[in-house]
Amino acid sequence: MSAGRECAAGEAARRRTFAVISHPDAGKSTLTEALALHARAINEAGAVHGKAGRRGVASDWMEMEKARGISVTSAVLQFAHRGCILNLLDTPGHADFSEDTYRVLAAVDCAIMLVDAAKGLEEQTRKLFDVCRHRGVPVITFVNKWDRPGRDALELMDEIQREFSLRPTPVTWPVGPAGYLRGLVDVRDPGHMLRFTRALRGAHEAAEERIRADRAAAEEGGDWDVATEEIELLEADGAVHDQKGFLTGTTTPVFFGAALSNIGVRLLLDAVVDLAPPPGARELAGGGTRPVDAPFAGLVFKVQANMDPAHRDRIAFMRVCSGVFERGMTVTRAASGKPFATKYAHSVFGQDRSMADIAYPGDIIGLVNAAALRVGDTLYAERPAAFPPMPTFSPEHFAVARPADIGRTKQFRRGIAQLGEEGVVQVLVSDVRGEQAPVLAAVGPMQFEVVAHRMAGEFACPVLLEPLAYRLARATDAAGGEALNRSRLVRGEALTRLNDKTVLALFPDVWQANSFERAHPDARLAPLIAAH
Numbered sequence: 001m002s003a004g005r006e007c008a009a010g011e012a013a014r015r016r017t018f019a020v021i022s023h024p025d026a027g028k029s030t031l032t033e034a035l036a037l038h039a040r041a042i043n044e045a046g047a048v049h050g051k052a053g054r055r056g057v058a059s060d061w062m063e064m065e066k067a068r069g070i071s072v073t074s075a076v077l078q079f080a081h082r083g084c085i086l087n088l089l090d091t092p093g094h095a096d097f098s099e100d101t102y103r104v105l106a107a108v109d110c111a112i113m114l115v116d117a118a119k120g121l122e123e124q125t126r127k128l129f130d131v132c133r134h135r136g137v138p139v140i141t142f143v144n145k146w147d148r149p150g151r152d153a154l155e156l157m158d159e160i161q162r163e164f165s166l167r168p169t170p171v172t173w174p175v176g177p178a179g180y181l182r183g184l185v186d187v188r189d190p191g192h193m194l195r196f197t198r199a200l201r202g203a204h205e206a207a208e209e210r211i212r213a214d215r216a217a218a219e220e221g222g223d224w225d226v227a228t229e230e231i232e233l234l235e236a237d238g239a240v241h242d243q244k245g246f247l248t249g250t251t252t253p254v255f256f257g258a259a260l261s262n263i264g265v266r267l268l269l270d271a272v273v274d275l276a277p278p279p280g281a282r283e284l285a286g287g288g289t290r291p292v293d294a295p296f297a298g299l300v301f302k303v304q305a306n307m308d309p310a311h312r313d314r315i316a317f318m319r320v321c322s323g324v325f326e327r328g329m330t331v332t333r334a335a336s337g338k339p340f341a342t343k344y345a346h347s348v349f350g351q352d353r354s355m356a357d358i359a360y361p362g363d364i365i366g367l368v369n370a371a372a373l374r375v376g377d378t379l380y381a382e383r384p385a386a387f388p389p390m391p392t393f394s395p396e397h398f399a400v401a402r403p404a405d406i407g408r409t410k411q412f413r414r415g416i417a418q419l420g421e422e423g424v425v426q427v428l429v430s431d432v433r434g435e436q437a438p439v440l441a442a443v444g445p446m447q448f449e450v451v452a453h454r455m456a457g458e459f460a461c462p463v464l465l466e467p468l469a470y471r472l473a474r475a476t477d478a479a480g481g482e483a484l485n486r487s488r489l490v491r492g493e494a495l496t497r498l499n500d501k502t503v504l505a506l507f508p509d510v511w512q513a514n515s516f517e518r519a520h521p522d523a524r525l526a527p528l529i530a531a532h
Ligand code: GDP
Pocket: 022, 023, 024, 025, 026, 027, 028, 029, 030, 031, 093, 144, 145, 146, 147, 148, 257, 258, 259, 260, 261
């Protein structure tokens, strides 16, 4: 084995690339900060996407971000823990959801599902979990906010099992009900309880004391008894960590804690190192796989334009999938077969960009001046590779776009087509609506704002957006589309996606979709997480 291959394999083995998926307010920013406190952040700057007045304030790449005080872009936080390099990819966690949130999950090997102890599973957690399941991303669960009143621990386990058909296998278990956290039991070390001294947010790590069972029983009384009984119950029920089940997406190891007081965070971090998989061989579009020690190949999972208005540049976020990436190397863009120079490769840590000279499988690189690159692109060196196309996701928001000035039709068409190609929104067309009035489809309404902003700024073509009352899309075939457009009983409409020609059937709600299906049993409607 050559030195380069050995190096790529060795470095890949100590990488963990993951994201936190959660509903807004479950504590993602707080947990991210807590993780960074426990691990040694290699580059902390701006990585925790901010809320006004917070440490690690949001990037100011776009004016819109400033106005809203949130981060539209995905940043990466890289830190070291027990000899491993951890890449934590930020999934924009605002209520305004976008396709970028989903795409980040194409670039990770594991996800931490953050659950609010009082609220249980919430809408965005469900959606993101669906994407993880679909992409085969293993999920570690962290039940947060155990320091304040919440649900019963067993009941939460039940909910995960029932709703996600995912078997929870607790690795830590709380002593004391939510709101009365006495400590945690690491079920692999049942003769002890871990007791924490609360730390103030951002101050220091919570001090951890390992107490023997007899002392815990004497000091915690009923709470200790309940915890040990529950642990026995779970064990008898077979709810024990199963690495194979976790990696294949049938089980999820569960951890409890309170990110705000740094409780349980170290155990979670250890789990990322010990349980989460390192980067592995990735499937190729034409069959076969690209092992991590093959020559360099990377996947572009996000393209962000004009992050720096002074430079009007475009940055492509690429995950290194195999081999060693060295800045300055010339790579090939699989889609065009054309060379791409990587002189301007950066590490991307929030708003701070430093040159990245070398990166290994699992690492994220920002390629600046990447006008030629698209979401889903593969870049490779030496031996050709092409990863499967990036999935598109089921849109839930739809708006008709028109040029504000009909004299600028040409710019309008060019701009909309470009934004569609970049994956900013999905662009749907139909003969009925005509080319001047495409329907834009998004998973979150903020994508429309990005379109409006960029059409006005970059293409000098302000647009008018008229929201449509549809909320649901299904893939169908040409016959299904025709049937829907003819139907007088069902409110809905069929359009064709510009990029891949998939026919999408749009409905205002699931009832309309069901009634259409009943009326047209031959028309195939397929759910749409991924259209490919
Ligand atoms: P995000 O929207 O998911 O990023 O959530 P944040 O990290 O901003 O947290 C939302 C709110 O929950 C904030 O007020 C946090 O202080 C609070 N919070 C987060 N983690 C905990 C926790 O472990 N315990 C308690 N009591 N509050 C928490």
